[in-house]
Amino acid sequence: MKSSSTGGLVYSTDGGRMCPECRKPLTQCLCKQAAKAPPAGDGIARVSRETKGRGGKSVTVVKGLALDGAALNALGKQLRTACGSGGTVKDGVIEIQGEHCDRVLEVLQKQGYRAKRAGG
């Protein structure tokens, strides 16, 4: 951090404090909460298939993992490798392109995560 006066925080034009991580107003920022607060729900990861956008492409979505950003990114990478597919990690949710629910569940459970299938 270079700035001592702001503590590294950037300011939006209306004077509200912004999170330097996600660039959202602090009132809407989930970075700190995601890192500190226990996971919402029961701590069991939910693996589901979702269809995104008008193209109707399927993605496998993993929600509810009690991991911080770095760990989530690392796990996302492992899952993409295991599935041989692309994907993203965003807002605490891992997305893998294509339908890989079974494979994702297998990988998660092998690594000791509590995971179950949810939704479609």
Ligand SMILES: [Zn+2]
């Ligand atoms: Zn944030």
